[in-house]
Amino acid sequence: MKAITFATHGGPDVLRLEDVAEPTPTADELLVRVRASALNRADTMQRRGHYPPPPGESDILGLELAGEVEAIGANASGFKPGDRVFGLVGGGGYAEKACIDYRMAMPIPDGWDFVKAAAVPEVFFTANETLFTLGRLDAGETVLIHAGASGVGTAGIQMARQAGARVLVTVGSEEKVARTEALGAEAGINYKTTDFAARVLELTDGAGVDLVQDFIGAAYWQNNLKCLKTAGRLVLVGLMGGAKVEVDLGLIMRKRLQVIGSVMRSQPLANKIAITERFRSRWLPELESGRLQPLIDTSFPLAEAAAAHQYMEDNRNVGKIMLVMD
Ligand SMILES: NC(=O)c1ccc[n+]([C@@H]2O[C@H](COP(=O)([O-])OP(=O)(O)OC[C@H]3O[C@@H](n4cnc5c(N)ncnc54)[C@H](OP(=O)(O)O)[C@@H]3O)[C@@H](O)[C@H]2O)c1
Incomplete structure (x- = not known):
């Protein structure tokens, strides 16, 4: 089969389309003819050598897929060859075939194409876990979502609004301000031109927000603490702005803040099955009804993964x- 591979770590141009051996499903897995996959920021980190796959996972990039079941492991019940499925994988999505545990595979809803299905798992699962399961976001609360135009951000804005929360976001351009406000954010804050903590305090009459969903890490640490309410929660989901900070523990104690971290990929299979189930029960019906939509920016053929x-x-x-296979 064809797959995207890289012989050395580095920039996008290390990626190559090559012939590799097909994966063999275990007893609990489905072999899927992949029709679409998607990029995640983690893929760029893995390509650069900063995010190795967890033990036992494919070293091919790609954390989500949609396609047709081709073969079924001995224990994998509920599916037959030809079924259209989508779901989260620990790796292997940038290929014509990949394996997925049958308990993580979901039937593609009628009327959805493969690209739409493959755009859903990673960002809606991550947003659900970090905003709701860990962040405990509730109706009437205010959340600050950083990188609001990211895949995860565009899912989270819609979910938080649907849950009755007030949503503020940071983004890096005026175009992204307009796009995130159109998705349901009450205010998009351009962090390149505005002190986001000052603006958040202004927008909340000095109170601050109940929850910050952060993908930036070190560069935003001080300002995140500044714009949290007393007893607010900070969920760390990404470190695009660095990992090392100097911490004023006194401030965390005085404001009674909670700092929570999360990475989905390296969690045990049982946790990831539970994450899939939480998404299916709360958010899949919202997506099926069209009340929420995965926001798709661009699709590239698999061969153009470097671009x-x-x-x-x-x-x-x-x-x-998105990456689309022939
Ligand atoms: N913990 C987990 O389980 C988990 C799971 C999935 C994703 N993630 C994390 O979630 C984040 C979003 O992932 P994604 O795939 O949705 O990303 P994405 O679509 O690539 O979007 C990332 C956006 O972040 C902004 N950004 C990049 N570097 C920045 C910096 N140094 N400071 C401020 N903003 C910056 C950029 O938008 P602007 O133009 O607005 O700057 C960029 O377009 C990543 O950090 C990823 O690692 C974590």
């Missing part, structure tokens, strides 16, 4: 960047 990575690293996307 897709460059596009992501240039921060040009609003929503998901």
Whole structure:
């Protein structure tokens, strides 16, 4: 089968389309003919050598897929060859075939194409876990979502609004301000031209927000603490602005803040099955009804994965960047 591979770590141009051996499903897995996959920021980190796959996972990039079941492991019940499925994988999506545990595979709803299905798992699962399961966001609360135009951000804005929360976001351009406000954010704050903490305090009459969903890490640490309410929660989901900070523990104690971290990929299978189930029960019906939509920016053929990575690293996307197989 064809797959995207890289022999050395580095920039997008290390990615190559090559012939590799097909994966063999375990007893609990489905072998899927992949029709669409999607980029995630983690893929660019793995390509650069900063985010190795967890033990036992495919070393091919790609954390989500949609396609047709081709073969079924001995224990994998509920599916037959030809079924259209989508879901989260620990790796292997940038290929013509990949394996997925049958408990993580979901039937593609009628009327959805493969690209729409492949745009959903990683960002809606991540947003659900970090805003709701860990962040405990509730109706009437205010959340600050950083990188509001990212894949995860565009899912989270819609989910938080649907849950009755007030949503503020940070983004890096005026175009992204307009796009995130159109998605349901009450205010998009351009962090390149505005002190976001000052603006958040202004927008909340000095009170601050109940929850910050942060993908930036070190560069935003001080300002995140500043714009949290007393007893507010900070969920760390990404470290695009660095990992090392100097901490004033006194401030965390005085404001009674909670700092929570999360990475989905390296969690045990049982946790990821539970994450899939939480998404299916609360959010899949909202997506099926059309009340929520995965926001798709651009689709590239699998062979153009390098151009897709460059596009992501240039921060040009609003929503998901897709890879489509022939
Ligand atoms: N913990 C988990 O389980 C988990 C799961 C999925 C994703 N993530 C994390 O979630 C984040 C979003 O992922 P994604 O795939 O949705 O990303 P994405 O679509 O590539 O969007 C990322 C956006 O972040 C902004 N950005 C990049 N570097 C920045 C910096 N240094 N400071 C401020 N903003 C910056 C850029 O938009 P602007 O133009 O607005 O700057 C960029 O377009 C990543 O950090 C990823 O690692 C974590």
